[in-house]
Amino acid sequence: MINTFTLFSKFFSSSLNLYNFLIKSIRWNKNFLLGFFDSHLVxxxxxxxxxxxxxxxxxxxxxxxxxxxxxxxxxxxxxxxxxxxxxxxxxxxxxxxxxxxxxxxxxxxxxxxxxxxxxxxxxxxxxxxxxxxxxxxxxxxxxxxxxxxxxxxxxxxxxxxxxxxxxxxxxxxxxxxxxxxxxxxxxxxxxxxxxxxxxxxxxxxxxxxxxxxxxxxxxxxxxxxxxxxxxxxxxxxxxxxxxxxxxxxxxxxxxxxxxxxxxxxxxxxxxxxxxxxxxxxxxxxxxxxxxxIVPEWYFLPFYAMLRSVPDKVGGIITMGGAIAILFTIPFFNTSEIRSTTFRPFFKICYWLLVVDFLVLVWSGEQSLNEKCVVYLMFVSQAATVYYFFFFILLVPLTGIIESKLIHYK
CATH class of the missing domain: 1.20.810.10 (Cytochrome Bc1 Complex; Chain C)
Incomplete structure (x- = not known):
């Protein structure tokens, strides 16, 4: 075990020395492509x-x-x-x-x-x-x-x-x-x-x-x-x-x-x-x-949203909107705090979104038979509502509340 570790350490050290030598050569020769690689990946x-x-x-x-x-x-x-x-x-x-x-x-x-x-x-x-x-x-x-x-x-x-x-x-x-x-x-x-x-x-x-x-x-x-x-x-x-x-x-x-x-x-x-x-x-x-008929599992959340709306056009708009709404979150955000680690209320909303997404995956996989169609439709519709509720209301609203609390005197 010690010999293996020693060999690995020597190999790593030799590789690092070789790399440093090459980098010095690259910079000495002012090679643009290799220099670009070095500055962006190394x-x-x-x-x-x-x-x-x-x-x-x-x-x-x-x-x-x-x-x-x-x-x-x-x-x-x-x-x-x-x-x-x-x-x-x-x-x-x-x-x-x-x-x-x-x-x-x-x-x-x-x-x-x-x-x-x-x-x-x-x-x-x-x-x-x-x-x-x-x-x-x-x-x-x-x-x-x-x-x-x-x-x-x-x-x-x-x-x-x-x-x-x-x-x-x-x-x-x-x-x-x-x-x-x-x-x-x-x-x-x-x-x-x-x-x-x-x-x-x-x-x-x-x-x-x-x-x-x-x-x-x-x-x-x-x-x-x-x-x-x-x-x-x-x-x-x-x-x-x-x-x-x-x-x-x-x-x-x-x-x-x-x-x-x-x-x-x-x-x-x-x-x-x-x-x-x-x-x-x-x-x-x-x-x-x-x-x-069901799509692959990675499309199931959006397929569940499509099925949750009885109207064909409404279902398509809902499914497309579920993807398009991701573009809006940088502009709906009102929070001054970046990491959810320090946002206790938003953290609850975030983890509910994760659970909501998994529920949509599950409901999209299920067959709409006569015995459970009402139950599945209710679950899909509730999950769809929360999905849009999170991005449209919770993202800006939690940021406003946090800002008020931060600057409260």
Missing amino acids: HYPTPINLTYAWSFGATAGICLVIQIISGIFLAMHYTPNIDLAFSSVEYIMRDVPNGWLMRYTHANGASMFFIVVYGHVFRGLYYGSYMQPRQLLWCSGVLLFILMMATAFIGYVLPWGQMSFWGATVITKMFTAIPGIGEPLVIWLWGGYVINNATLNRFFSLHFVLPFFIAGLSIIHLALLHKEGSNNPIGVGSGIAKISFYPYFFLKDLTAFFIFMSVFIFFIFYSPNTLGHPVNYIPADPMHTPSH
């Missing part, structure tokens, strides 16, 4: 009190890389044709060397990506990462989230199973609710009057291209972060000691990465279909509708 000044909650961002970037690489390998063997798509996926799973590994990595990688991103979003909400001067940083993150959702939905259609086909039918038909242009828009999106081969080709093309847009926007997101600097758990901008990102936070993110990969590998090798739907292993059949 010697980037980072608040000394960052916790593992700040590792969600780096892990999300790794998830994006995993999805792009595995997606490229899958695209080499996938056939975007309604008669061959399902068979091509089975061919990848059964006949392509390690094709099953690429498929399960990509399929479960989407779920892991959303788990990490949801953790990243809720961490930002808790520690006030949306507050001035990071409004643009927050809004760019929300835009990334929307692009992720679009890419994930389109990708779910590609295996051309029962849930893929009927999920695409239900979601794309929602555009018909747009007055005037709804019907022509859906026909244009489908490439005809029904979902057909043109639809699948378009979805495949978009699913291949969109991740590169996400990667580009991620660089902008990172640039905005480095422009304003990282937030920290106590929410104080000045007076916090800062250290270089490497090697301290690099090792911290590396530890978080290994924990993440342990969970990820467990799902790939031991439980690859847990986060998916078995119905999607049945080839798409336009003549047979599944008894219970």
Whole structure:
């Protein structure tokens, strides 16, 4: 054990010495690209009190890389044709060397990506990462989230199973609710009057291209972060000691990465279909509708909101508004205190939001049968009301109350 530790210490020390030598050489030669890399990823000044909650961002970037690489390998063997798509996926799973590994990595990688991103979003909400001067940083993150959702939905259609086909039918038909242009828009999106081969080709093309847009926007997101600097758990901008990102936070993110990969590998090798739907292993059949059509688990909160409103147009507006309202929180905020750690009343509201989100996930998964439809609708509607109540009223109201108490004499 001592020898192993000694060897590791020597290796780490040698690596650090080599790095310092290279950095000196880089600066002596004034190499712009390597100097840019050094200033933004190596010697980037980072608040000394960052916790593992700040590792969600780096892990999300790794998830994006995993999805792009595995997606490229899958695209080499996938056939975007309604008669061959399902068979091509089975061919990848059964006949392509390690094709099953690429498929399960990509399929479960989407779920892991959303788990990490949801953790990243809720961490930002808790520690006030949306507050001035990071409004643009927050809004760019929300835009990334929307692009992720679009890419994930389109990708779910590609295996051309029962849930893929009927999920695409239900979601794309929602555009018909747009007055005037709804019907022509859906026909244009489908490439005809029904979902057909043109639809699948378009979805495949978009699913291949969109991740590169996400990667580009991620660089902008990172640039905005480095422009304003990282937030920290106590929410104080000045007076916090800062250290270089490497090697301290690099090792911290590396530890978080290994924990993440342990969970990820467990799902790939031991439980690859847990986060998916078995119905999607049945080839798409336009003549047979599944008894219970549900999206992937990461869309369930918004699907529950859609179902909670009896009116079709109202449901679509509610679902879209649930995502769009995330853009408004930097501008609705009235609090002078950044971290929820020091906001006892808002902390209760925040944790109720977390529970509310989990309730929406649960209710979105449930089937609306005759025995429990009234109960499920009530739960979904109550959870939806609190979701909007939090962002529209509680965020500004708690800030006003806190300001009154702070300046009370």
